[in-house]
Amino acid sequence: MEIVFLTALGVGGASIVGAILGFIFKKTTHKFSDIVLSFAAGVMLAAAVIGLVLPSLEYGGKFSLIVTIAGVFCGALCVNVIDKLMPHLHRLSGVDQEVHPDSQNRIDKVLLFVVAIAIHNLPEGIAAGVGFGTGNNVEALTIAGGIALQNIPEGMVIIAPMLSAGMSNRRTFVIATIAGVVEVVGTLLGYFAITVSSAILPFALAFAGGTMLYVISDEMIPETHAHGSERGATYSLLLGFCLMLVLDVLLG
Numbered sequence: 012m013e014i015v016f017l018t019a020l021g022v023g024g025a026s027i028v029g030a031i032l033g034f035i036f037k038k039t040t041h042k043f044s045d046i047v048l049s050f051a052a053g054v055m056l057a058a059a060v061i062g063l064v065l066p067s068l069e070y071g072g073k074f075s076l077i078v079t080i081a082g083v084f085c086g087a088l089c090v091n092v093i094d095k096l097m098p099h100l101h102r103l104s105g106v107d108q109e110v111h112p113d114s115q116n117r118i119d120k121v122l123l124f125v126v127a128i129a130i131h132n133l134p135e136g137i138a139a140g141v142g143f144g145t146g147n148n149v150e151a152l153t154i155a156g157g158i159a160l161q162n163i164p165e166g167m168v169i170i171a172p173m174l175s176a177g178m179s180n181r182r183t184f185v186i187a188t189i190a191g192v193v194e195v196v197g198t199l200l201g202y203f204a205i206t207v208s209s210a211i212l213p214f215a216l217a218f219a220g221g222t223m224l225y226v227i228s229d230e231m232i233p234e235t236h237a238h239g240s241e242r243g244a245t246y247s248l249l250l251g252f253c254l255m256l257v258l259d260v261l262l263g
Contacts, residue, residue, distance in 0.1 A: 029166020136197020
């Protein structure tokens with residue numbers, strides 16, 4: 012249990028680390044952000060397939076294929092519904108958007124953006140927690156590491172819009188911290204759900220994998236290919252994916 016709690020703090024803390032970096036580097040180039048986010052996408056892609064989807068097939072028993080496919084689609088559908096309720100991250104990131112003279116309108120938009128980040132963090136946290144259900148802590152930590160890596164640039168991107176909207180440094184940091192805490196809660200929820208009933212493990216693993224695959228395809232890859240850095244972003248994703256393969260072979 013201790014390792015799960017520390018992992019939850021690490022996953023949520025990565026968002027806070029990103030927020031601190033956001034204060035230090037208030038303006039980063041699109042190319043740099045795209046390369047980092049693509050690398051994180053590659054790490055998450057490998058973690059989702061190796062650490063969640065394949066174990067779901069392994070533990071699913073007689074109907075493993077059906078359970079896994081259903082879980083993946085249910086996980087993706089869950090995040091899809093969230094996307095329908097909340098705006099896409101790239102639309103509210105505060106980058107390349109028209110500056111409105113109404114400061115309150117800008118603050119409302121920025122806060123909506125932060126809420127979207129926080130809600131997206133919940134299923135990612137659940138994925139990190141569910142990973143421990145297999146009993147393979149190395150694999151679970153690999154999944155959590157991929158999610159944490161993705162949280163760093165995500166934490167960075169929420170700082171500049173809040174500051175530019177006129178929010179104080181203190182309030183900006185507090186709000187960014189809350190977004191990270193959501194991931195801690197999600198991680199613990201995922202772990203306890205598996206602890207209560209191991210029977211749901213195959214479906215839960217596939218569900219968590221589906222949420223990660225959806226976020227990668229719908230949010231991360233389009234964002235990293237939207238600013239002219241497609242080639243670099245693609246190779247960065249492949250690098251992240253292959254790095255996870257190497258770690259899985261060496262540590263597995």
